[in-house]
Amino acid sequence: MSSVIPPPAPAPVGTASTTPSAEPLPARATSPRTPPGATAPGTPPAAPAVRLTDAVASVGGRPVLRGVDLTVGPGEVVALLGANGSGKSTTVKAVIGAVPLDAGALELFGTPYGRFRSWRRIGYVPQRTTAAGGVPATVREVVSTGRLPQHRLGPFRRRDRSAVDRALAAVGMLDRAEDGVAGLSGGQHQRVLIARALVGEPDLLIMDEPMAGVDVTSQQVLADILRREVGRGCAVLLVLHELGPLESLIDRAVVLRDGCVAHDGPPPESVGQHALPGHDHVHPHADPTPPGLLA
Numbered sequence: 001m002s003s004v005i006p007p008p009a010p011a012p013v014g015t016a017s018t019t020p021s022a023e024p025l026p027a028r029a030t031s032p033r034t035p036p037g038a039t040a041p042g043t044p045p046a047a048p049a050v051r052l053t054d055a056v057a058s059v060g061g062r063p064v065l066r067g068v069d070l071t072v073g074p075g076e077v078v079a080l081l082g083a084n085g086s087g088k089s090t091t092v093k094a095v096i097g098a099v100p101l102d103a104g105a106l107e108l109f110g111t112p113y114g115r116f117r118s119w120r121r122i123g124y125v126p127q128r129t130t131a132a133g134g135v136p137a138t139v140r141e142v143v144s145t146g147r148l149p150q151h152r153l154g155p156f157r158r159r160d161r162s163a164v165d166r167a168l169a170a171v172g173m174l175d176r177a178e179d180g181v182a183g184l185s186g187g188q189h190q191r192v193l194i195a196r197a198l199v200g201e202p203d204l205l206i207m208d209e210p211m212a213g214v215d216v217t218s219q220q221v222l223a224d225i226l227r228r229e230v231g232r233g234c235a236v237l238l239v240l241h242e243l244g245p246l247e248s249l250i251d252r253a254v255v256l257r258d259g260c261v262a263h264d265g266p267p268p269e270s271v272g273q274h275a276l277p278g279h280d281h282v283h284p285h286a287d288p289t290p291p292g293l294l295a
């Protein structure tokens, strides 16, 4: 379980923007923090952390991405939204090279994917899975694997150990460092994966539904972590269903529908699943509200 998976795939570049079919959504108030990627006068602007252009990809022989444009600027926080099955996870997997592109282009930090080697700059938290439940490793060992790109299989130095301790403390798991991950709850396991992504002090954090199944306290912990990472200039790409406590951090939202970009712009006013274009009513609803009450 390294912090990112770097298999081969395609390359070149293009411009990234909304598709012609993109639909505007009502915008919320702009984030009050410093504009992401702001550089000193006279300094050339940094390249986007991610520039995915007209990406086409298939999974299991089935077309899933059908021309996705996605840009994450330096220091920018982008939420990737959309109904179940719209292609969010496939898009982030394409960004880390785990799903190869059939067509289109990917650049990471201004470097075409085929030439990109700086994987230590990217921290990735996969969509929650129970598959890692049987791994016979301690919390510390799992988090330490996120440090592998830094010390390149050389000896683990004091600064590596300090980074692991800091990441564990950030997610509130330092006191569980020597415990086996197999004995953790789902939410604790998620915290460990987040620590593993943080430990390399990445310039880009990619998290696939980090809030799924996480209690309110843990959501707040994650929001605080992200605020700190964004504060030091880290770009963030988040797959979300609800903005929730992360709302004030989000600079831009990209909404997918059937493998295409349906919206790229300010986060929608209210991003419950109902606010999303193409929302599929797949979740249970409470009893219908009587007419005239809480319209």
Ligand SMILES: Nc1ncnc2c1ncn2[C@@H]1O[C@H](COP(=O)(O)OP(=O)(O)OP(=O)(O)O)[C@@H](O)[C@H]1O
Pocket: 059, 060, 062, 064, 082, 083, 084, 085, 086, 087, 088, 089, 090, 091
């Ligand atoms: N391993 C796979 N084999 C075949 N089809 C797959 C596979 N993984 C994903 N798909 C299909 O690709 C499409 C997009 O899936 P993806 O996981 O990217 O959607 P998503 O937007 O992240 O959904 P969710 O919100 O449910 O996590 C879906 O129709 C899904 O069935």
